[in-house]
Amino acid sequence: MIQLAPHLFNGLTLGLLFALIALGFTLIVGVMEVLNLAHGSLFALGAYIALSMIDPAWAQETALGGWWLGLPITARYGVALAFAPLAVGLAGMLLERCLRPTYDKAPLYGLLLTFGAALVIEELIRLGWGTGEQHLPVPDGINGAFFFGGLIFSKYKIFAAVFALAAIAAVWVFLERTPYGAIIKAGAHDSEMVRALGYDLARLRMFVFGLGAALAGIAGIVMVPIWGLRPHVGIDVVIPAFLIIVLGGVGSFWGAVVASILVGLAVGITGAYASAWSLMSMYLLLIAVVGFRARGLFGRKSALER
């Protein structure tokens, strides 16, 4: 009999991390009904920008760079975690500008455009940062491992899971408890009416896309110390995100969170019995669920079914 508890714990942590990845994705799908296949590439972009901020290659030569490298890693990591997502958010806004011609067409075109954008971003990353595997440094305080109840736990995984929980809570508060969230949700529900009430829909969409992209960037910075940083890490990320959204139901916030944890648990538990096949379990889970409930667990009718 295999000890199941650590695998359940691992699965739960993984689920929270998946939820962090899916947050930005579900925001954009919910409001704009665009499946942003570039989400994974924006995720990678965030991590690479953070890498350049924490440990810049040019820094040794200049005085400013020397001062920056002299700062403790915790400070540099904090700054990167705050500012790299902003840069990714700007990239997301640029992508939204490119998406505008596709709004009055079938959802396929938005999907295709973001697929092309993913390819472009990935190639730009190869051009800027090289093709090799890189390592994102993390503060010492959350590095390493500790023992609890006779088992080893990675401190960083705990940090990432707590961070993911905090981010989920923050996005929920923003969407449900602030006037901005109310406008965004109204825009998803009835964009015509929101425009009639005098809100600038174009700016709203740009903002939402920027926010979704920034969330992808944050997820990237938090996740890559666990998953490793390669230019094509994006494609490994966007597929689970995509899958979680459909599993949970397009446009449903809690659906995405629940689906993430389900997927995490499925991967964790299969990892206990057949580790080579653990990543396949999420596809089988999706086929099983969507085979019976076409709109996912908490889905409602959307334009994406056309």
Added chain:
Amino acid sequence: MLTLSDISPRSTAWVTPQMLVLALVMLSAPLWLGPVGLYQYLGIEIAIWMVYALGFNLLFGYTGLHSFGHGAYLGVGGYAFGLFQHHVGTSLVGGLAAAILASALAGMIVAAAVSHRRGIYFALLTIAFGQVFWFSAIKLHWLTGGEDGLLNIPRPALDLGVVQVTLSDNLSFYYFTVAVLGLCVVALWRIVNSPFGRILQAIRQNEMRASFIGYEVWRFKFAAFVLSAMFAGLAGGLFAMAQESAYPDVMSLHQSGLIVMMVLVGGGLVSFWGPVLGVVLYFVARDVLGALTETWLLWYGLMFVAMVMFRPEGLAGVLHRLRRRPPSAAQTRPVTSGGA
């Protein structure tokens, strides 16, 4: 925006002028491929990918079902061809038949699950199934050789009864793939212009209306999916011969996305010939841009993004626009001669 049904006229011809042009270009290719700086093997790749893309467009363009996991059937075809040669016997026809049957079977399993689905749910399920096939190909080491692939697949000779044609050199194999391509083009042209093809197009335009008329829509979606998978399987068998091996790489999401890009850039949404143009453009871009810069995919990706933004009807749509009479005369329905 243009659609497939606008350009392509109802044609009962078995052979059209465009087919003759394609045949002329493909058959004369060995004469000029070298002098323009390309090579014979590229011609083989292009011919095989044309079979794949044209078959894919039956599903993607004509039926409007956006499969993003089509590489799986190409891969299954390749493995089936290789396994047939290794375990059953060295036979060209047998291998290709095995490739087509295996991918038809794989297509049937997936189609049974997806043919009741629409839009993004259809696309996502095809991705999920594609990943399952890809993942299995990597993990079932005893069957597929894992990530190393299935090696030492022979190129069996073509037995025409009176003569045996060896296909081991690239030139004769090229002519063999062109012959297969020719058969596929005629078959697909007949399919899309048959009543069956008309129903597929009706489903794309309005699935609900097609079902109100009384067609059992899912049966047609199922049939289109399986047919399309069979063409992919045939292409996969040919590709396994070309490479003399079969790898899981062609089944990855990345590769499945590339075929969508090729078909769209070429104009598969507006023309029967779109996939052909798209395949040629992709492979020429890969070799010409690839010789100039290592980041050719960046430029190809940028071109694709620009195309989706400004010319979503693709290369075939642009060509059609150029041929059409000036806008003043466009009030009357343009008389299309023989399709774009």
